[in-house]
Amino acid sequence: MMSRSRVVISLLVIVAAIVLQTTVFAPGRIQPLGVAPALVTLAVIAISPHIESEYLLLVGFTAGILMDLIGGGTLGLWAMTLTVVAYAASRFKVRFPDGPGFVAVTVIGITVSSQLLYVLFGTLFGQGTITEPRVLANVMIPGVWNLVLAVPAFWIIGKMLGSHQRGWAT
């Protein structure tokens, strides 16, 4: 599949992730333990083995800008955060054949790190995110839900973007 097609499909996946995040996983809907998964972060991780690293960075940045525009925070914070996620994901290019342990550690590690990074950016830009009462839960729990959702997310995104050998982008 052409790289351009994969990028377009990746962006559609990101839009779908944002729509699901803001509707199905909104407060008052499906939020076990009161915290939603970080679907967009998971989508960027799951897309990483299928497109080139440069495109992945652009997809991550675009996903972040969209989240900033739809969310209530400062414009640019999620853009920076998801660019870092894309950069980290482009290094690991995690796939299920790598083994469940590696996938689990990578998904949880990147998700929790991204939530923590957003908290730090939010605090740096005056949102006071670090002083929120549930900050620890908001940082940690999305990592667990992302791990649970990793199996269907990797499978669906893998089917949409087709098989791709590691190293194709490098």
Add this chain to the structure above:
Amino acid sequence: MFSSSGRRVDRVTILFLTLVAFGFITATFDVRSSGGGVADVMREGAQSIFTPFQEGVDWVTRPVVGVVDGVANLAALRTENDRLGDRVRELEAQVLATDALEEQVAQLEAINGLQVPDELATVTARINASGPSVFDNVRYIDKGSKDGIVAGQAVVDEDGLIGRVDLVSANSARIRLITDQLVAVSVRVLSTNETGIVTGRGGGPLRLEMFRAREAVSEGDRVVTDGSRFPPGILVGSIRAAAGAEVGFVLRAEVDPAVRLSRIDYVKVVVGWSPIDAGLQDEDTLITTTTTTVGGG
């Protein structure tokens, strides 16, 4: 091979650093412009694009999500049922007390020649989406500028104040919840009749600060809007724990929000009142008072 790979890594890293720097500049620009200007135009555009998708997905998934959520929260529903039963009994008692108070107020108004303002006009809306991350204290409703909604209007439900309209497009609007750290509400503690400011903390209880308080507040004291930014008398919450007033110091207390923000579904936007109206009313009152004084002299 090595040099080619090395060059590739460099290109990726340079792009990464460029994008992060661009994000940093964007954030700085947004903070400096206080979220207005180009950024708001972009937000309204994004909101307009996403709203149809969100409404569609919400329409399709709401029944299924409701069932899943109901099964998952069966125990919580029983507790909620008990809580609501207690609340109904409490409200029945309050209604009896309120009837007597209404009669007294009517008598006082008749004596003082006051005019009771008509009930504030509201627009009922449904919440169809939230912010995309756990750190967003915003909700989207299915009514917008076509329905008379403008930024700054108060949003309430049957329990009390939910937040204020923050961003409006033609068919939808964004509400910033009272738990958001950017929202501050001027309030009055009913038991002491003293005023203060309630601010959000991103979740959990709100923070109350009273700068000229002379009396202490007690647990359960009700806190309502004082009418400077939002219509007066809307219940904001109740004091979580007693706090004393010390001369020269700020009285600080925590306030439990009256509304259950994780469970709101339908809301009312108060479209029939704005701080400008309040200002005009104050001005009218001032003119009347002045005229009376001159006439009386």
